[in-house]
Amino acid sequence: MRVLMVAPPGAGKGTQGALIATHFDIPHVATGDLLRDHVARQTELGRRVRGHLEQGELVPDEIVLDMVREAFVSAKAAGSGYVLDGIPRNIEQARATYRIALQLDMTANVALHLQADDDELVRRLLARAALEHRSDDTEDVIRKRLALYHDVTYPIVSWYGQRGILVSVDAMRPLEAVGREILAALEVMHSLVDLIPDEARRTIDLTGLGAAFGSADGSADMTAAVAGSADAAPADAASAKPAAVTDSG
Numbered sequence: 001m002r003v004l005m006v007a008p009p010g011a012g013k014g015t016q017g018a019l020i021a022t023h024f025d026i027p028h029v030a031t032g033d034l035l036r037d038h039v040a041r042q043t044e045l046g047r048r049v050r051g052h053l054e055q056g057e058l059v060p061d062e063i064v065l066d067m068v069r070e071a072f073v074s075a076k077a078a079g080s081g082y083v084l085d086g087i088p089r090n091i092e093q094a095r096a097t098y099r100i101a102l103q104l105d106m107t108a109n110v111a112l113h114l115q116a117d118d119d120e121l122v123r124r125l126l127a128r129a130a131l132e133h134r135s136d137d138t139e140d141v142i143r144k145r146l147a148l149y150h151d152v153t154y155p156i157v158s159w160y161g162q163r164g165i166l167v168s169v170d171a172m173r174p175l176e177a178v179g180r181e182i183l184a185a186l187e188v189m190h191s192l193v194d195l196i197p198d199e200a201r202r203t204i205d206l207t208g209l210g211a212a213f214g215s216a217d218g219s220a221d222m223t224a225a226v227a228g229s230a231d232a233a234p235a236d237a238a239s240a241k242p243a244a245v246t247d248s249g
């Protein structure tokens with residue numbers, strides 16, 4: 001299983017990334033963790049990126065892309081699966097990550113988009129700040145990271161929609177509920193990836209589901225969306241439009 005995550009800070013991508021990695025027994029590649037580790041160890045790279053992290057700015061693309069290439073090579077040796085957390089964060093990184101993966105024949109099967117409101121994200125990040133003391137969890141820097149997400153990261157979501165690999169989930173609910181929904185969706189995708197080409201699949205939008213996964217009044221039905229994809233017009237990426245993806249994440 002090859003998954004990449006697109007999510008605003010505080011949506012829970014670290015937690016869900018770890019859950020996915022454990023469930024599918026694949027490496028969890030978290031660029032933020034790798035960068036913070038360099039800062040903590042005071043490596044040469046750590047010294048270069050420290051200011052960017054503290055200010056809530058993106059570090060230069062080539063730094064994280066080198067990390068991804070290295071992680072992909074190790075992941076390939078370990079069986080080819082991965083869950084990417086923290087990259088891509090802009091369209092250049094999205095294209096470059098795709099190119100690197102293509103060379104290694106390991107492009108993502110699923111782009112998992114976690115969606116949540118800014119107010120809830122700020123609340124969660126400030127609560128985390130009290131416990132973890134991450135240097136970028138002050139209110140000013142949090143607002144800056146969120147603005148950056150909306151400006152440069154969120155636009156890549158529709159790109160994955162066009163590629164037919166997008167799964168959007170509502171990350172406003174408790175972590176366990178979100179995690180269950182993600183694993184259920186990924187299990188379905190897992191069984192389909194070898195059967196249906198990416199471009200023939202339709203976006204799965206689970207953000208309209210009620211608190212109980214699969215509730216009758218949900219506006220999106222994963223089973224129907226997936227079953228429908230089998231009949232979708234083949235190989236026409238332009239027809240695989242994302243269903244109702246909104247910029248609330």
Ligand code: ADP
Nearest residue numbers: 009010031032052053057058059064086087089
């Ligand atoms: P969050 O999503 O909560 O901001 P992360 O741990 O993913 O947390 O990232 C923390 C910081 O690491 C970012 O604010 C940024 O400075 C840096 N970073 C992580 N991934 C990337 C990336 N792909 N490109 C540029 N900078 C990155």
